[in-house]
Amino acid sequence: MFEKTRLFCGRDFVFKAIQKFFITQNKGYFSVIGDAGMGKSAIAAKYVLATKFPCYFNVFAEGRNNPEKFLASIRQQLIKRHSLQNADNADLRTFLQKASEELKGQKLVIVVDALDEVEQEGNGNLLDLPQNLPDGVYFLLTRRLYNQETKRLTLSPDTPVDELDLTKGDYTALSREDVKEYIHLFLKNDHKLRSWINERNISEDNFTQEIAVKSENNFIYLRYLLPGISEGKYNDLTLKGLPQGLQDYYTTHWNRMGMDNESNEKKVKILYILVERGEPISINMIAEILDEDEYEVKSVLNDWVEYVTPKLNADEQKTYYSIYHRSFLEFLKGQDKLGKGRKLFKEVNQSMANYMIKEIK
Structure with a gap:
């Protein structure tokens, strides 16, 4: 909370x-x-x-x-x-x-x-x-x-x-003002973000106005984008070049991470397991399902840490992972509409089925 x-x-x-x-x-x-x-x-x-x-x-x-x-x-x-x-x-x-x-x-x-x-x-x-x-x-x-x-x-x-x-109606304008207040609050508490806009000769008011429009009144967009700018993930982009809206943000980040490259198929499968599991899952279970090293799985989850929620099970002393926000889960599900996505989803489901059969035996 x-x-x-x-x-x-x-x-x-x-x-x-x-x-x-x-x-x-x-x-x-x-x-x-x-x-x-x-x-x-x-x-x-x-x-x-x-x-x-x-x-x-x-x-x-x-x-x-x-x-x-x-x-x-x-x-x-x-x-x-x-x-x-x-x-x-x-x-x-x-x-x-x-x-x-x-x-x-x-x-x-x-x-x-x-x-x-x-x-x-x-x-x-x-x-x-x-x-x-x-x-x-x-x-x-x-x-x-x-x-x-x-x-x-x-x-x-x-x-x-x-x-x-x-x-609807006046609530849209009121929400936009709240979005601007959120951006001002973030700027006040993050000197790296202020440095990013100062290096580009952007005024705080102009930055706030532009990001508020791009956010489409979406606070999850701001939760992802503003820290990303602060951490240097968008140093190669101008203010105008930043993604428009939450879905464009997910797509932009997916492409910038090279997730459609064949070399990153393992990373995609790990994220797909979080989608298909339907409940939190541990690193060692993901590793067993995909027959991968636990270190590799942990490394991938760390790369996507802002999209994944880790929760410690005190009884087991083990951490379980799930997708942070349903909008990202739905974005990942949408990838199975693509030819490659369908193929990888099928492979993940088959691996999960094989794992369950092995556990039953």
Whole structure:
């Protein structure tokens, strides 16, 4: 959560809209909607840090995105928060009713991030969210843009609902101002980035304006690009030559790393394993699947460290890796549309299948 909020700034208009809904309604669902990388998870994390309300962050790349894990986490948080008794096996609606009875006039907000990353069969509400809520209970949801088929949130007529779409109307201009504030904050704290623009006789205001436009209001773009400039990865490019938008950034970085070269096929396969695995995986498992040296695998993951999340399993004293942001995972999946990508994806899947057969034996 610290990583999501480390350079958080702005978004006052979002929090004001959220608070207005919670004050004026006796219960209900409020959704923050936007494209991948627009800062929805950071908004959710910042709200949780400020309020200490229960939360659940769906993460597709780690397999943490189904109703069972959601309910188990929320149940545990609420039992601890309200000392609930005899609630271990209650469904979510019953559980929320018990929590509501303990509120004694206080509000309970449950924050659920990335509802679009949930994997769930059937036609009911995602995460089995209740159609009706007890008084004093609210859900703050974040999700990507959706159509009615993927929305999957059917509510009773007496359940208040509202949303804020970061891609629409005045919110676009407000988001652009927040992006500029983020860039100013980064410049203030990074002398190497200031040196980059000074060496090119670019004013800070001009740099901020140009990067804000190129970012397309995408904070993940800024999270990747600004440190990259600071680290000298774009010394051969002009301000105008920097990538336009998140997808162009991924494509530019992929090409600059020479990932389509035959000599880098091993590197591509290692990244593809992170895609196909669907949950965190250790270096030694990747090495065994591909019959590669662990040092080689670690070296590749280090080259892509800003795109990969390492997490230490304290019980095993082993580090597991997964894709940091779903937008990069989807970019990697998109490579299998190319002839070479399809070939390598097939080889990775075959290697993983062979590994599983060997483990079963």
